[in-house]
Amino acid sequence: MEIAFTKMHGAGNDFVMIENLDGKIELTSEQVAKLCDRRFGIGADGLILLNPPADSSTEATMIYYNADGGRVDMCGNGARCFTSFALQNGVGDGSSVSFTTDAGPMTATAKDGQFTIRLTPMRDLRLDQTLVTPHGTYSYHFMNTGVEHVVTFVEDVSSIDIKPEGSAVRYHQDFAPKGTNANFAQIQENGIIKVRTYERGVEDETLACGTGVTAVAIAASLKGLAQAPVSLLVAGGDVLTIDFDRDGESVSNVTLTGPAKNVFTGTVEI
Numbered sequence: 705m706e707i708a709f710t711k712m713h714g715a716g717n718d719f720v721m722i723e724n725l726d727g728k729i730e731l732t733s734e735q736v737a738k739l740c741d742r743r744f745g746i747g748a749d750g751l752i753l754l755n756p757p758a759d760s761s762t763e764a765t766m767i768y769y770n771a772d773g774g775r776v777d778m779c780g781n782g783a784r785c786f787t788s789f790a791l792q793n794g795v796g797d798g799s800s801v802s803f804t805t806d807a808g809p810m811t812a813t814a815k816d817g818q819f820t821i822r823l824t825p826m827r828d829l830r831l832d833q834t835l836v837t838p839h840g841t842y843s844y845h846f847m848n849t850g851v852e853h854v855v856t857f858v859e860d861v862s863s864i865d866i867k868p869e870g871s872a873v874r875y876h877q878d879f880a881p882k883g884t885n886a887n888f889a890q891i892q893e894n895g896i897i898k899v900r901t902y903e904r905g906v907e908d909e910t911l912a913c914g915t916g917v918t919a920v921a922i923a924a925s926l927k928g929l930a931q932a933p934v935s936l937l938v939a940g941g942d943v944l945t946i947d948f949d950r951d952g953e954s955v956s957n958v959t960l961t962g963p964a965k966n967v968f969t970g971t972v973e974i
């Protein structure tokens with residue numbers, strides 16, 4: 705079957721976007737992995753289906769797959785690309801879209817090339833934890849900002865050997881069986897937080913992780929290291945903005961703002 709796609713990226717985190725508003729396309733994890741393969745396929749960190757709404761309470765459904773073909777609940781950078789792609793396909797009111805994800809319902813707005821996503825409520829917060837791995841012992845914070853994240857604050861993120869250290873966290877038995885994403889964050893003197901992320905399901909560092917920088921921003925605020933709105937510098941060079949309301953450890957109205965860009969369109973046989 706021939707499928708049309710649009711390749712997009714959100715701050716360097718890149719995706720194969722497929723319009724599926726008639727709901728006719730169903731992909732196996734093997735097909736997704738092949739499409740995301742950077743040599744035998746289109747190449748991407750993930751694949752996103754623009755599916756029809758589940759009911760009249762929403763305008764579309766976002767289905768997210770990691771590059772390994774595994775379906776996971778959500779993707780923050782992907783949600784910005786989804787919003788842009790949905791608007792390009794006539795969904796929404798021209799500048800805003802409401803949609804559901806496996807993590808829950810979300811809304812998004814577009815303005816001057818920037819996309820603001822209202823994320824699902826942060827949950828499963830565990831502050832001030834300790835993790836022992838073959839590559840080091842880390843003090844960390846855990847939370848779910850749409851997907852699972854470990855946040856470790858370090859003096860210098862450039863000193864992190866991200867693939868071995870990140871995968872040791874991602875596969876640690878403390879997070880089994882689902883695993884987690886691993887974020888290493890450095891509070892810079894200018895207050896902008898530098899973040900590097902090893903992503904589950906990509907099994908490597910990505911140039912940005914939207915739900916990851918969200919977890920870093922919330923952890924930094926809860927630990928008195930930053931105040932909302934928080935600016936975060938990602939490996940691809942973009943600065944993403946996370947905002948939220950906070951009352952003690954209660955965090956609400958979490959938003960992620962950043963770019964979403966089309967790269968190319970094409971068709972592919974699956």
Ligand SMILES: N[C@H](CCC[C@H](N)C(=O)O)C(=O)O
Nearest residue numbers: 779780781851904913914915
């Ligand atoms: N790899 C992540 C999903 C994508 C998250 C990231 N790309 C983002 O922008 O939030 C996971 O397996 O939980």
